[in-house]
Amino acid sequence: MYRSRSAAVVMLAFLATGCAGLRHGTLLGREAGFGPAVELPPDAVAMGSFLKGEVALTQNDMETALAAFQAAVRADPDAPLLRLRLAPLYVRSGQLDRALEQVDAVVKLEPTNLEALGLQAGVLSALGRDDEAVATYERVLKLDPESQDAYLYLGALYSKKGETEKAVATLKRLIAKNPSSILGYYYLGRVHAAARQLDKAEHYYLEALKLNPQSELILTDLALAYELEGRTDKAIELYQRILTLNPNSVIVRRRLGGLYVGQKKLDEALSQFQEMEKVDADPREARTKIGLIYLEKGDPDRAAQEFDLVLAAEPQNWRVRYYLGSVYAERKEIDRALEEFGKIPADSDFYVDARIQRAYLMQKAERLSDAVREVEGALKVKPDNADLMSYLASLYRERKDLKSAIALLERVVEHNPDNDRYRFTLGAAYDEAKDNTRTIEQMKRAVELNPKNAAALNYLGYTYAEMGVQLEEAERLIRRALEIEPDDGFYVDSLGWVYYQRGDYGRAVEQLERAVELAGDDPTVAEHLGDAYERAGKPRDALRLYQDALARA
Structure with missing residues (x-):
């Protein structure tokens, strides 16, 4: 009984599709119980394959359905119905060119077949052949001026091409024909939003909402437009309204939680992600967000609990593994942090960051050789990364x-000749190597590239002062640095040292006393003030400063 009912259902589905292209033959053969098998006519083979494909589709067996409809088309290539069943299967399997072959054949057979033309336009657009797709949609509208779908797809396609005016005109044609078209107003809102014409987007979204005040889709898109416009409070208001309609909206919980995070309202954000965790089929994203919020709130223990839950379900979630390593680093559990960071493989997007974190922790522990190896490992993945090379150079400098260090920094500058920061770092390395000529050369170039690089201005001025040359230029450079950062104790120290080198010890003492106050316990600054006191006839003050500097060194 079940088999008979199934066959009947399939046959009804077959007849309902209007298979005019199939030429009806008689199913003869041993399997039908009519004696010896005979060769079936082509249309009968097509019918059998068609039925097999339909059954496979009801069972979601795409592979069998595809093979069946391919066989049906081979048996009856002039049947538009069969090609129109095969083409979407090619689309679903990513074989767009083969899908286009099928709909092109149907259009050749039946030039006014609207289903074929609509599918043809869609496939052309997916293939990036937008101009042909536009022409095809226009052709559909000439054949059927009432086709809402054609207007919507054509408007969306113009918007994709950046032709906003044509998109708007197309959708307004739809609204003129059908003033109650919710989708017409909605798509107009989307087109204007894509063009960042947010006031117009708001207008059309609100028009759509007049027709359907409870549309979650329209409310969500309007809220997104408010986000783009920076009207965060309006966006939050709409998201809260949506949640009264659908408390289980994962998308809205995610957006609302993100906005609260941006506003530093961490408790409100936490509440949204906790609710999201309850309703999301896959709670890992929500748990990750919750963990990050706990970390931001200064609760690394609860952050670790959330990350552990995610990793229990997905051990190879390297992003969360990285976060867990960061939690252990925050908790000063260095060995566990190093272990977690070390689990992240080289093919992960987080590998380089993990290596940098390991290097930093090792550097703090004075394991400089290990830190160097970590950065060298990161450079194997990103061999031309200037920041990585600069960090490695700093480690080389630290271990003398x-x-x-200089060889690496010269390579960095060679590849980034217009970067003032890299020029400054190379100049500082030359200074450590006692190469004043090259130090001055790099600092000058850094200032030329960025006249507001206060560090380079000060470094160049101080270098002149140390050398006892070009003291007027040195003062001018240092004063420019102080205009940018007036309370930097080291820049004030440089100015005081210029006065010292000039023999103006009174003004030197004045500036260097302020420098000590600003720079704190830096021994070099204290020593400079001691030198100035000595020259200014204050030996006891000088002795006190020298002893202080010696204690701090």
């Missing part, structure tokens, strides 16, 4: 390997 100036030759390696």
